[in-house]
Amino acid sequence: MNFFLNNNAAVMEKTEGGGSDGFQDRQTSALAPSLRVEGIKKSYGNLKVLEDVSLELNPKEFVSVLGPSGCGKSTLFHIIAGLDLPDAGHIFVEEDEVTGRTGRVSYHQQKDLLLPWKRTIDNAALPLRISGVSRRRARERARELFPVFGLEGFEQSYPSELSGGMRQRAALLRTYLFSRRIVLLDEPFGALDAITRGQMHEWLCSVLRDLEPAALLVTHDIDEAILLSDRIYILSPRPASVMGDVDLPGRRGIHRREALESGELRGIKDRITRLLSQGDNDGKNSAL
Amino acid sequence: MNFFLNNNAAVMEKTEGGGSDGFQDRQTSALAPSLRVEGIKKSYGNLKVLEDVSLELNPKEFVSVLGPSGCGKSTLFHIIAGLDLPDAGHIFVEEDEVTGRTGRVSYHQQKDLLLPWKRTIDNAALPLRISGVSRRRARERARELFPVFGLEGFEQSYPSELSGGMRQRAALLRTYLFSRRIVLLDEPFGALDAITRGQMHEWLCSVLRDLEPAALLVTHDIDEAILLSDRIYILSPRPASVMGDVDLPGRRGIHRREALESGELRGIKDRITRLLSQGDNDGKNSAL
Amino acid sequence: GRSEKEATGSLEPFTVVLDWVPNTNHTGVYTAIEKGYYREAGLEVDVVQPSESGTEMLIASGNGDVGFSHQEYVTYARTAKEPLPIKAVAAIIQHNTSGFATLPDRNIDSPKDFEGKTYGGWGTELEDAFIKAVMDKVGGDFSKVEIVNVGTTDFFGSFRQGIDFRWIFYGWDGIRAEVKDRELEYFPLIEVDPRLDYYTPVLIASESTLENRPGRLRRFLEATSRGYEFAVDNPRQAAGHLLAHADQIDPEHARASQEYLAEQYIADAPRWGVMKEEVWETFGGFMYEYGLLASRLDAQEAFTNEFLPEQ
Amino acid sequence: MIVGLQRTSRALFTALVLGALFGLWELLVQSGVIPAFILPAPSGVLLTAVNSFSRIAPHMLITLAAVGYGIASAFAAALVTALLMHRFRSVRIVLYPLLVISQTVPLIVLAPLFILWFGFGILPKVLVVILVCFFPIAVNTLEGLDSTDRDITDLFASMGAGGLRILFSAKLPAALPHLFSGLKIAATYSMIGAVIGEWLGGTKGLGVYMVRAQKAFAIDQVFAAILYISAISISLLLLVLFLQRLIMPWHKEARL
């Protein structure tokens, strides 16, 4: 982890876009929201997946979405990213309607989706190539980040030669190189071990501090949500609707780990757990 | 979770094999070990994956294996299950050498591996079919467990119609129906949300109490390891070797969650975290 | 009309393999079927059609009892590296009625004008030899002729694709042109070189048939010769017999061709089918001279009149 | 409903464009730009096809019989061969090169040899059909068996399943999509195989009918026969597709 801190300068230098005009506090949420999701409904055939989901993400805010497995979180993200059309409802990015339009948000999907025909370095450099950077330049940029993501020495490997966790880190590196002012993260740390996960958390916090994007994270780890977020939305079981949201006090990030571990945030954790279980007890669905 | 407790009777009735002669304490570990892994080495081409791994699992004991992503945990399990041959070393089950022999342990793999051409119920019933149970009887047995695993109503669905979490639960149900006296679990709860995961933990504890198998669990969630285990092995980064093991005090399971949440086990958690990070600081590998 | 089939049980099956699709060369066989001559001879005749002329091989290997072939193929077959055990047993037509044909607009007045023109054929070396032979006669240069394998492409179709002359049976393609009122320049082979007056087509049988089942073959040839004799006398009716078995043929074409061939089946021979050793010797010599054969042909091995009806 | 409509309008569009193409062809022939003896007008072909149905039908039945026996035997033989090649390295090593070589020998040369060896019955035709159909089914099935996800076979093995059980319960179902790809190819080409078999020698069948028509310059009848051959081939293809949908309901992508 010391590694990270040492490398922050390098990371910062390489990030593109996103006004990094110093650290600002969360008061910015008073401005117009970065992302507004309004009354989204979606069914697959007879299966109602999203009932009526509305949420907001303010500039520079980090918001998590918790919900039972299969409730429709990935579906919601797909719709926000413009990859799927909702049956009803609208998506606004910085007050523009973008329902069904892609490219406005950076989307890290649940699967790693590395291209089997590209070496790891070219997989990572993909977003740069798409935005028109030359192959040489794109590779250079990507290569510099390989040590940071613990992938040094695997630049020339094909994805099939990496372990699950390494693939996920390569995918994260790719997302990092496609930074937008709004970032959607769908269980980005699912396959990582506890230590790496912890390190990724810290790294994410430092990146966020530099880039200051607005971020929406899907996770099934309550601790992770508490650690990283300014706010947490709780979704009901399928068909999903927003059951409530929980504001987290103080600044997110490393500082909060201690609060979490010392039991200081016990009350909030209990509230989240209660909200999540409530969906179950409503008998809306027979899942555990 | 009340759900589970209510259904325990049903669950118990259905389990096969494994002498369920009442609850016994962990003293049994004085007997000959159920599983002995001796000096396993394994390389893929030039990539050394397992350096020299030895471990033991006593009857009725629940042992977790923690290690960084990509260190070789799945590889180790494959070798124990007899699906891969080690370059050196031996596997003993109840004092029989079984290196390279399959069928002696129940193995829940990291991927869900549901067969796309079978409906969920037939996927779940697969182990029964393989052990010679008639199709009708096998389906009946499996169907009874669908509510317990939160899959009621999806018996006739094909796996492609399930969400990630639902698939994992279906795979768990299948493993449940292939109970052996030794069970290997490779990140069985990876894709589950926090609530479901908690419920699966409790359910697992109750199943273990009934079946009393010896179980080896790979996880990257330290809390999970602490909650469920009698003992925890810590692996170094690749090439993996056992860096140490941690004994956990008292009885595992539900009781321990409180100890964990109240910070009572803080010391042990710190020790594990230290051991895990140590591997990193050794500079054995450039991962985060 | 077609006679009833109730007597089939006592009839011996007998297979005739054609050399081409059914045409007026085969009429005698169809007449014999239609008139019931084969039944009277105790035979149930089945007619089989191969399009690629592999008839000689089929007969040699015992697939079929009698086949339609041509003297040049029998000669080839008898002198091949691995000789085929077949013999000609009857000539269908006494004289060679084939020759080179061209369209008037190609300005070919004699075989000398083949120079610089394109010949369309079946791609055999024999054809090369024929062209060379007829050109040698009139002092033409064979090396200036372009040879093309036209495969199954039809006569007039090939002329549209740059072919200038082809080798035809007058009794079929020549008559067709007449019927269709298309003008044709025709150079009969026999007029160019008498050595080329050979038997085409002929009936062949395998040596094992000749040895082991001579009676059956005799009865077949007897009935067949009655068929051809009938066709000589009643060309219009015989055309009807052919058409009953090959309904795609233009009836007018069949009738005209039949009338032409009525003169040719027996012609100057004492009776239908007989062959002269001299013809076999001469033509065999021609083929050898033009380098088509590895060894000289022994005419005795290639044909026999022994199984033809007496009188 | 909408899907139904879309389907209808798509079929309509196809029909329109194809109609236009055939219209153009008709026009070219009618106006004499293309002489009818080179390419008959579609209307003429259709008329001939309808009129000569009763004459073609008996030939068609003969050809269909050869196709039926051929596909059935090719399927059975290919399945067994693929399973054996997959399971026994030695069988694969010997057979695979032979199979590939068999595909590089022109049918037009082999078919007459078959007749030479096996006579004029249905057998040589069935053999040609087998020769055409066996390879795609066997090779596709083998590929399917080979490419079964290693993890899935491991799963079966870890549950104590034996080699045969893994072969039939894990690999064969996993190979089904490949097997059907092979069957689709086989269905498309089986009629052609039978027709070539007949073309090169025989007493009856669509092939014989076509040679006769061609040599009699009845080009409209040749095309009428082609029409029937295409129609039957496509029906066979659709039949395979239907079977695939029936047998593999989990496979959403069953298409041509």
Next chain:
Amino acid sequence: MIVGLQRTSRALFTALVLGALFGLWELLVQSGVIPAFILPAPSGVLLTAVNSFSRIAPHMLITLAAVGYGIASAFAAALVTALLMHRFRSVRIVLYPLLVISQTVPLIVLAPLFILWFGFGILPKVLVVILVCFFPIAVNTLEGLDSTDRDITDLFASMGAGGLRILFSAKLPAALPHLFSGLKIAATYSMIGAVIGEWLGGTKGLGVYMVRAQKAFAIDQVFAAILYISAISISLLLLVLFLQRLIMPWHKEARL
């Protein structure tokens, strides 16, 4: 090292079994069980093949030219067609049925028509080769493009890639294994196509050579020609395999 040894011993085994098969064949012919005019002995065929190489070679070059032009044009046309069919629903709807129908028309009937329409030059032969090769390449490539993982195209889309970029950077590479499957089929059958084309009409080429040999009952020369045809077909197949290994190094399963 061990892999190398295994390979050698495998090749040895194949050679042994094939040798035994050919030995049996030789014996059957030599002993007269099979008459040599029906099936020549392999030794004779080999001898003829060697002896007549200088006579066959010019024909071979002619045939190879047709194959070369044919495969190259079929490849280019099939690639473009597959891309168009994938991208434009209307193109697919019209072309796909036509393509399938084209496969159900016997070559043996089409080749003479091609000659009728295009003469006796190289063109009709190239067309036959195209007809044989186009379909497998186009259909396989289309299938590859269609079956590209939706998630991967979504990934590109979410990064703001346009339709063309997705087509060329995501779908085309994902379709490569399919494309090569098609090419392998095309390579296997291209020689046959050219030979059939020549068999049914032409001035030179292996097909013409074979007709001549057959009509002169030189069956050993027919078989010698078959030998060369097989050898060339298999070389073409190996060439495609080699190209696949070269172009798709990440694909471990590149096999026949």
